[in-house]
Amino acid sequence: MENRNNLHIKKASPPIVERQKHSPSVIVIGSGFAGLGAARALKNASFEVIVLESRDRIGGRVYTDYSFGFPVDMGASWLHGVCEENPLAPLIGRLGLPLYRTSGDNSVLFDHDLESYALFDTDGHQVPQELVERIGHVFENILEEANKLRQETTEDMSIAQAIASVMERRPDLRQEGLAHKVLQWYLCRMEGWFASDADTISLKHWDKEVLLPGGHGLMVRGYRPVLNTLARGLDIRLRHRVTKIFRGKKGVEITVENGKTFVVDAAVITVPLGVLKANSIKFEPRLPEWKEEAIADIAIGTENKIALHFDKVFWPNVEFLGVVSSTSYGCSYFLNLHKATGHPVLVYMPAGRLAHDIAKMSDKAAASFAFSQLKEILPDASEPIQYLVSHWGTDVNSLGSYSYGAVGKAYDLHEKLRVPVDNLFFAGEATSLKYTGTVHGAFSTGLMAAEECQMHLLERNGESEGFHPMSGGETTSISVPLLISRI
Numbered sequence: 001m002e003n004r005n006n007l008h009i010k011k012a013s014p015p016i017v018e019r020q021k022h023s024p025s026v027i028v029i030g031s032g033f034a035g036l037g038a039a040r041a042l043k044n045a046s047f048e049v050i051v052l053e054s055r056d057r058i059g060g061r062v063y064t065d066y067s068f069g070f071p072v073d074m075g076a077s078w079l080h081g082v083c084e085e086n087p088l089a090p091l092i093g094r095l096g097l098p099l100y101r102t103s104g105d106n107s108v109l110f111d112h113d114l115e116s117y118a119l120f121d122t123d124g125h126q127v128p129q130e131l132v133e134r135i136g137h138v139f140e141n142i143l144e145e146a147n148k149l150r151q152e153t154t155e156d157m158s159i160a161q162a163i164a165s166v167m168e169r170r171p172d173l174r175q176e177g178l179a180h181k182v183l184q185w186y187l188c189r190m191e192g193w194f195a196s197d198a199d200t201i202s203l204k205h206w207d208k209e210v211l212l213p214g215g216h217g218l219m220v221r222g223y224r225p226v227l228n229t230l231a232r233g234l235d236i237r238l239r240h241r242v243t244k245i246f247r248g249k250k251g252v253e254i255t256v257e258n259g260k261t262f263v264v265d266a267a268v269i270t271v272p273l274g275v276l277k278a279n280s281i282k283f284e285p286r287l288p289e290w291k292e293e294a295i296a297d298i299a300i301g302t303e304n305k306i307a308l309h310f311d312k313v314f315w316p317n318v319e320f321l322g323v324v325s326s327t328s329y330g331c332s333y334f335l336n337l338h339k340a341t342g343h344p345v346l347v348y349m350p351a352g353r354l355a356h357d358i359a360k361m362s363d364k365a366a367a368s369f370a371f372s373q374l375k376e377i378l379p380d381a382s383e384p385i386q387y388l389v390s391h392w393g394t395d396v397n398s399l400g401s402y403s404y405g406a407v408g409k410a411y412d413l414h415e416k417l418r419v420p421v422d423n424l425f426f427a428g429e430a431t432s433l434k435y436t437g438t439v440h441g442a443f444s445t446g447l448m449a450a451e452e453c454q455m456h457l458l459e460r461n462g463e464s465e466g467f468h469p470m471s472g473g474e475t476t477s478i479s480v481p482l483l484i485s486r487i
């Protein structure tokens, strides 16, 4: 409607549902695994659900690209914890999706088995496998020593500081020459897990994440089929960027970029931590101080992927190719997708400062940089025929890859981020205390938020006897064994 001064007066749209006793209405913001998990569960419980998604696609930090003519995951690609306890296992099993297990070890450090690495010095010489394995064990020893240090001190410190102190105490663990470079490579891999540099990762919290058994498995056909199944039948509005969330007497009023407003009983907010940190969504009234603190104090790191597609395979038949260097910043690694999928693709994965520096480049320059790293170790490498570059750190829809514990900050911040505020429920990887930074973590927080939301609304309407715990709704009701290749 337009008034005489030519001002656009936006009228709130009517409530998305007529308020009936048995059909409370909920908006889920974000269509990543947390959002889809929550929306599915609420729909199964007969709630009226709309998902508002800012991008023109679903999935968030899970994105399977098909432009090479086959699936390549440019966000998450592993299922961490290849086991029945994984909340995604029933769905993946039911869809018959194959998993390629890269490691049977559950540790965060070794999502690939040591024998599946081929590391090279920058002069193109392959590091002897015996040295790779020996230094792998030295690195584990260093972390055990760092653990002792943590038990002795109340003050937190960074992993980098802890390693420096361990080296002071235990000079026998120090390495020289090539061995030192291999050690830096392990540190680089650890930094990749947290998507941040060792001088920012908290010693107190780095291993607080719960690791499900069964090791780490690559989704051979990509994560997309799982997303499609979760999204089936849901009312998902793409290109709906939420800008304002108002809590008032009528319920929750949610405004999107084009000015349209939705009025509902409750909202499940699953936007990434980076988006919350950027204050691009205005909350009225403001979120409580403890919630704002959690948003400010949980850290978010950046990891990107540069996928290089070649016309033929010219690299060794291993799962991981690595470049060792005298600093972890100078090290790098490539995931060999050929081993798992049969397609001639190497995926370069920079994290932390290196990822930030590469993000300043054009896609072409970033792909050339990745290729130059490969050329250092394999001088006869042929030029890629296609490439893909992700931008998780700079994309306004993510502003980071996944969260981690910053030095000196409390670990329960993740829980504080999750705790509801009145009729606002929070989900997403950063709200997961147990499985931070993972797909299954995001998914399970979505289910949890849906359950709490359902309970809250039914209690409010005096119908709580109608509450049935969802425990994953239809997604977890059928158990089919996972299809696992290797190990």
Ligand SMILES: Cc1cc2nc3c(=O)[nH]c(=O)nc-3n(C[C@H](O)[C@H](O)[C@H](O)COP(=O)(O)OP(=O)(O)OC[C@H]3O[C@@H](n4cnc5c(N)ncnc54)[C@H](O)[C@@H]3O)c2cc1C
Binding pocket: 029, 030, 031, 032, 033, 034, 035, 052, 053, 054, 055, 058, 059, 060, 061, 062, 074, 075, 076, 077, 078, 079, 080, 240, 241, 242, 243, 270, 271, 272, 275, 281, 303, 304, 305, 390, 392, 396, 397, 398, 400, 401, 402, 427, 428, 429, 430, 436, 437, 438, 439, 440, 442
């Ligand atoms: C490069 C990379 C590799 C990874 N590898 C793995 C892996 O191998 N295994 C693993 O388990 N995990 C991995 N992760 C982490 C995993 O991808 C995430 O933890 C998980 O996907 C997060 O899901 P989510 O639902 O919490 O958030 P998201 O998937 O980010 O979903 C949030 C949604 O909100 C939308 N949104 C943002 N702002 C707004 C707004 N204002 N209005 C409406 N919608 C909005 C976004 O577009 C997005 O769709 C990786 C992540 C990255 C980036």
